[in-house]
Amino acid sequence: MKDMSELFWQASLEEIKQGFVFDNNTGEYICLLCGKAFTDGLIYSQDNQLYEARKYIEVHILRQHGSTFHYLLDLDKKLTGLTDHQKTILELFYDGHSDNEVAKALDTGSTSTIRNHRFSLREKQKQAKIFLAIMELLGARVPKKNAFINVPRNSKNIDDRFAITxxxxxxxxxxxxxxxxxxxxxxxxxxxxxxxxxxxxxxxxxxxxxxxxxxxxxxxxxxxxxxxxxxxxxxxxxxxxxxxxxxxxxxxxx
Known part of the structure; x- marks a missing residue:
């Protein structure tokens, strides 16, 4: 399984989709897929063409990783929740194949089966959105985990999970x-x-x-x-x- 950096998990959905983040402290565009950084303000050369850092990191992702889509799709099942069959279907969809072409590529013989797959994947997308919303609401509701720190030791508000001798x-x-x-x-x-x-x-x-x-x-x-x-x-x-x-x-x- 690919080793995902802490920076990747901190990134927003939009940043993960584009494959990079901008670090205001260092002034660098950082690739979330491999960690390579490109300094804002510098000019980078590739195939006799010059690029500013913001554009060059897109070139880097395309040349080194193919695309963010393919990188994410290739992640371990434990991270994506996708079966190998679903990954194959998604890749064919991404490449622009019709339901009929996908059915032929998979040798299913039925476009209705492929349409069912499209429907199931859309349902999975809806479920993922709802789950994210639930977890964000939960995170906002849970009390601070170190609530015991600024209260007297004999307070009933102390969180016993973190109280230590x-x-x-x-x-x-x-x-x-x-x-x-x-x-x-x-x-x-x-x-x-x-x-x-x-x-x-x-x-x-x-x-x-x-x-x-x-x-x-x-x-x-x-x-x-x-x-x-x-x-x-x-x-x-x-x-x-x-x-x-x-x-x-x-x-x-x-």
Whole structure:
């Protein structure tokens, strides 16, 4: 299965469809399919033609990946939810074949079978939209996962999933920061309870009386862990930090 980057999962639907994102901090267009970056303002040459970065990344995707459609279609079934048969049908549809031509290519002998496939795929699309809406509503409804942090230890509002003893906390941090507590993060575990403990420690690198730009936040987190984007996102998600809607200012939540 292809290794999907954190940047891919953070991208919007439109960005995934186009296959790239623009990073305002670095001024780069980044390919979501392979991670290659092209700097805005530079001119790139291909086959004796010159391209600005925005156009060149489209050329890159076409030459290196064929198309975003084919790249996504080729992902593992665990990610797409599609069978090999459905993938074949979708590829034939994408190439512009009629129902009759698809039926002949698949040797089904019936265009009505292909029409049924079209209908089933449209139903799957509708279900996906509804599921996305449900999950976004759920995400907006769930209380902050670290609600216990800013309340007294004996408060009934403490989320017991993330309440840990001092001994547990020391053990988690010792494993995550084997060199020194103020050094680099060696491992970022999948278990949420451990992540919360690590994030609570990481946030100490910021001044609670100061507002930071996204670039400043990234610079601090880069010193701790290579996937600084993941750390930045989770500091927000778990309520340790907050930011303006446009991401121009970040601050510690007290």
């Amino acid at each position: 001092e001994q547990e906390n020391e053990k988690i941090l010792a494993a995550a920061f084997p060199q020194e507590l103020h050094g680099q993060l060696a491992t970022y575990p999948l278990k949420e309870k451990k992540r919360v403990a690590i994030l609570r420690h990481i946030v100490k690198n910021f001044d609670s009386a100061k507002a930071y730009t996204e670039k400043e936040v990234n610079a601090i987190l880069k010193e701790l862990y290579e996937d600084y984007v993941l750390l930045r996102r989770q500091l927000i998600e778990y309520g340790f930090m907050d930011r303006t809607q446009d991401g121009s200012s970040y601050w510690i939540k007290l």
